[in-house]
Amino acid sequence: MTSRTPVLSFKGVNTHYGAVHILKDVDIDIYAGEMVSLLGGNASGKTTTLKTILGYVKPTSGQVLLDGEDVSDWPTAERVGRGVTMVPENRRLFKRMTVKENLEIGAYLRPGEDLSSDYDRVFELFPRVKERLAQKAGTLSGGEQQMVAMGRALMARPKVLLMDEPSMGLAPVLVAQNFEIIERINKAGTTVFVVEQNANMALSIADRGYVLQTGKIVLDDTAEGLLANPQMRQAYLGEV
Amino acid sequence: MIDLKRVRTFGLIAGGTLSFVAAIGMVESFNERTLINPGITMGLLLILGIAAVFGYIVAAGKPNPLVETARDSRSGGIAGGLTGAIAGVVTSLFVLFVDTFDVSEFFPNMREPLVEAMTFELGVPVGLLVLTAVVTATAAAGGAFHGMSDSFRAGMSRALGWVVAFALFELVVSEILDFADPLVDLIYAPRGGLQPWAAVIIGALAWWLSTRYKGRGEAFTERVKDSEAGSRLRRSVILFGVAAVIILPMIVGGVVNELLITSGLFILMGLGLNIVVGLAGLLDLGYVAFFAVGAYGTAILTSPSSPAFAPGLSWWIALPIVMVLAAIAGLFVGTPVIRMRGDYLAIVTLGFGEIVRILLLSDWLTPIFGGAQGITRIPGIPVPGAGTISGTDPQLFIYFTFMFVLLAAYISYRAQNSRIGRSWAAMREDEDVAEAIGISTVQAKLLAFVTGAVIASFAGALFSAKVGTVFTNSFDVLVSIIILVVVIVGGMGSIRGVVVGALVLIGILGGPKSPGLLAEFSEFKLLIYGALLVYMMLKRPEGLLPSVRRSRELHGEDLTQDAWLDKGGDFTGDSAEEEATT
Numbered sequence: 001m002t003s004r005t006p007v008l009s010f011k012g013v014n015t016h017y018g019a020v021h022i023l024k025d026v027d028i029d030i031y032a033g034e035m036v037s038l039l040g041g042n043a044s045g046k047t048t049t050l051k052t053i054l055g056y057v058k059p060t061s062g063q064v065l066l067d068g069e070d071v072s073d074w075p076t077a078e079r080v081g082r083g084v085t086m087v088p089e090n091r092r093l094f095k096r097m098t099v100k101e102n103l104e105i106g107a108y109l110r111p112g113e114d115l116s117s118d119y120d121r122v123f124e125l126f127p128r129v130k131e132r133l134a135q136k137a138g139t140l141s142g143g144e145q146q147m148v149a150m151g152r153a154l155m156a157r158p159k160v161l162l163m164d165e166p167s168m169g170l171a172p173v174l175v176a177q178n179f180e181i182i183e184r185i186n187k188a189g190t191t192v193f194v195v196e197q198n199a200n201m202a203l204s205i206a207d208r209g210y211v212l213q214t215g216k217i218v219l220d221d222t223a224e225g226l227l228a229n230p231q232m233r234q235a236y237l238g239e240v
Numbered sequence: 241m242i243d244l245k246r247v248r249t250f251g252l253i254a255g256g257t258l259s260f261v262a263a264i265g266m267v268e269s270f271n272e273r274t275l276i277n278p279g280i281t282m283g284l285l286l287i288l289g290i291a292a293v294f295g296y297i298v299a300a301g302k303p304n305p306l307v308e309t310a311r312d313s314r315s316g317g318i319a320g321g322l323t324g325a326i327a328g329v330v331t332s333l334f335v336l337f338v339d340t341f342d343v344s345e346f347f348p349n350m351r352e353p354l355v356e357a358m359t360f361e362l363g364v365p366v367g368l369l370v371l372t373a374v375v376t377a378t379a380a381a382g383g384a385f386h387g388m389s390d391s392f393r394a395g396m397s398r399a400l401g402w403v404v405a406f407a408l409f410e411l412v413v414s415e416i417l418d419f420a421d422p423l424v425d426l427i428y429a430p431r432g433g434l435q436p437w438a439a440v441i442i443g444a445l446a447w448w449l450s451t452r453y454k455g456r457g458e459a460f461t462e463r464v465k466d467s468e469a470g471s472r473l474r475r476s477v478i479l480f481g482v483a484a485v486i487i488l489p490m491i492v493g494g495v496v497n498e499l500l501i502t503s504g505l506f507i508l509m510g511l512g513l514n515i516v517v518g519l520a521g522l523l524d525l526g527y528v529a530f531f532a533v534g535a536y537g538t539a540i541l542t543s544p545s546s547p548a549f550a551p552g553l554s555w556w557i558a559l560p561i562v563m564v565l566a567a568i569a570g571l572f573v574g575t576p577v578i579r580m581r582g583d584y585l586a587i588v589t590l591g592f593g594e595i596v597r598i599l600l601l602s603d604w605l606t607p608i609f610g611g612a613q614g615i616t617r618i619p620g621i622p623v624p625g626a627g628t629i630s631g632t633d634p635q636l637f638i639y640f641t642f643m644f645v646l647l648a649a650y651i652s653y654r655a656q657n658s659r660i661g662r663s664w665a666a667m668r669e670d671e672d673v674a675e676a677i678g679i680s681t682v683q684a685k686l687l688a689f690v691t692g693a694v695i696a697s698f699a700g701a702l703f704s705a706k707v708g709t710v711f712t713n714s715f716d717v718l719v720s721i722i723i724l725v726v727v728i729v730g731g732m733g734s735i736r737g738v739v740v741g742a743l744v745l746i747g748i749l750g751g752p753k754s755p756g757l758l759a760e761f762s763e764f765k766l767l768i769y770g771a772l773l774v775y776m777m778l779k780r781p782e783g784l785l786p787s788v789r790r791s792r793e794l795h796g797e798d799l800t801q802d803a804w805l806d807k808g809g810d811f812t813g814d815s816a817e818e819e820a821t822t
Binding site: 054056075076077078080081085086088092094095096097101104105106108109111136152156 | 659662663665666669670672673675676677678679680681682792793
């Protein structure tokens with residue numbers, strides 16, 4: 001890419017859970033408007049990467065930068081205030097609140113603003129959500145919950161949208177739909193960082209990808225490059 | 241059809257319950273209170289009540305939403321009677337056991353007086369037969385009652401309810417009717433208890449009124465709720481309520497006012513704890529510490545005989561200082577526990593509560609807090625033109641309690657329906673996601689602790705001024721637990737619920753240190769609290785008067801979804817696409 005400042009970047013990040021070394025000298029740069037995938041198998045450190053971006057986990061060394069500013073010591077809420085929002089793994093809606101309340105609280109950091117255009121945007125992407133507004137979020141189907149979770153994140157008008165395993169627990173048809181919507185969100189100008197196990201699906205819509213293996217970035221290329229890379233094909237696409 | 245298995249099960253449970261209330265001495269001590277002259281005592285009411293309730297439960301059958309339970313008074317009566325017979329035999333065997341073997345060394349209540357009380361002083365063989373017959377008949381009546389027509393049920397329950405209320409709350413009734421002294425003397429016997437003819441008249445009147453004005457109450461509530469037509473009506477209802485609150489303390493006497501003040505202090509603490517537990521979801525078992533900060537703070541600042549430092553301030557000047565102290569205490573407790581969740585938080589706060597009490601009692605801090613001697617000679621609340629008002633004028637002191645309850649209710653109401661209230665709700669459900677949305681859970685938690693602490697300090701400041709002395713034993717862990725019970729029974733997150741919970745538990749059954757309106761219960765109140773808590777958790781976890789949010793959380797989405805459909809929401813549920821539910 002160019003020499004612009006990345007909206008989100010890791011510089012030599014190391015993290016530990018107790019004595020266990022999770023991320024090892026991870027460098028990631030994500031530029032405005034990009035769609036980037038982070039791929040990796042189980043226990044490769046994908047979720048820890050997201051947790052480090054949001055500040056649930058603090059790096060033991062290295063820096064997390066948002067718009068070039070070092071936010072390594074910032075609390076989660078303040079980082080979110082800088083325009084980073086996550087759609088968590090398994091949706092994690094506020095199940096006892098209504099769909100409407102879930103969306104409303106997504107815009108928590110924009111008090112007093114008129115949210116009607118944001119609602120319209122969410123309803124345009126997910127017409128079904130509008131039908132379910134008064135329902136308790138916990139009673140929705142998995143696919144609908146995924147829509148509400150994405151809607152909730154969009155209500156914050158994020159600059160960078162983090163998605164943790166969006167294909168998890170969804171039927172194949174819905175996974176494809178989901179990625180289509182992620183693509184639309186990205187095309188509309190939101191930078192998207194998708195963490196996925198489903199490499200084929202993720203790379204089909206991404207601009208670039210990183211491959212994480214036991215905490216190290218082992219590959220870093222454009223989506224086409226990764227799909228063509230024999231090493232990648234062997235390790236993640238199941239081809240011998 | 242009679243479900244014999246159910247009859248057997250509930251018959252044994254009823255017998256066990258009757259034996260239990262006898263064994264703990266409840267029947268005996270309740271017998272000291274006559275409800276209706278002569279002979280109908282509170283102990284008898286307890287036996288009859290248990291029998292009738294179990295008879296009714298058996299007749300009602302297992303609740304099944306799909307099948308309308310048959311309402312047949314004959315089979316209901318037989319089922320109830322059989323249940324009662326089993327219960328009566330079980331209880332008689334128990335009484336016989338107590339009569340034959342002497343176990344009073346281990347169970348101090350299981351002695352001759354118990355046998356006398358349970359056999360209606362008729363002695364063993366005859367009395368046991370009478371007991372069994374009475375229990376059987378009452379349970380049969382309870383069972384038959386289930387099968388009666390709705391109007392009979394409504395009339396009967398109102399009649400019985402009012403008679404029992406008049407009898408139980410003799411004190412309140414006679415104080416309210418103080419201006420009509422001869423009437424009081426007519427209704428009640430000189431040594432307590434309703435006169436039998438008065439009971440009949442009250443019952444008949446209640447029955448007649450219930451049929452005469454059937455459904456009017458509901459219709460009225462509907463009209464009040466109706467947003468347009470009800471607005472003037474609503475205003476007059478509120479005015480009436482305010483007038484009642486202002487006038488009531490003047491017409492009831494010192495005892496009832498005293499109870500209302502104690503209940504008021506618990507309403508205050510309940511409202512404060514409700515913010516911490518009900519809204520923010522932080523289980524605080526050491527809440528009494530903030531009450532203690534309020535009480536001791538006021539004591540030190542106002543009492544001339546405070547041991548170390550006695551500025552002798554006026555209560556009104558001390559109050560804001562005490563509030564600041566409580567807020568600091570809230571931060572002090574809140575900060576270290578901010579990272580703890582659920583059970584861990586409960587245990588740590590429990591510890592904090594005890595630490596405060598033990599510090600107040602310690603030799604080390606005795607020079608400041610007076611240790612076991614406490615702090616005495618705390619003046620009341622100075623009011624221009626009316627001198628100093630303390631607990632010796634309960635009729636005036638109650639207004640201060642009202643004032644602070646109103647203030648606390650207002651704070652709770654505003655907090656609940658604001659941005660911070662929503663962030664508490666989100667945090668209560670999923671702390672991590674709440675943070676990912678940008679809610680600073682550290683701030684939200686501290687704010688909950690501090691608000692709760694300040695409200696508890698109101699209660700503490702009032703308590704000091706009312707009682708005039710503070711000792712550490714007013715601040716033990718039981719107080720924290722009872723405030724929590726008030727909040728749970730009333731309804732977590734619900735302001736009305738806390739008010740009702742405190743009035744019922746503290747006002748009627750009795751608080752941790754003081755008897756309630758039914759002083760007979762004071763010995764057993766912890767038992768009743770425990771039983772009530774278990775029952776509520778099983779049957780009505782949202783509390784007596786739940787908040788809208790809580791009842792929605794605890795029950796299916798039926799409520800909201802129905803309301804949504806009623807409003808014409810275009811619900812186009814397409815079940816074909818629900819396949820992805822995994």
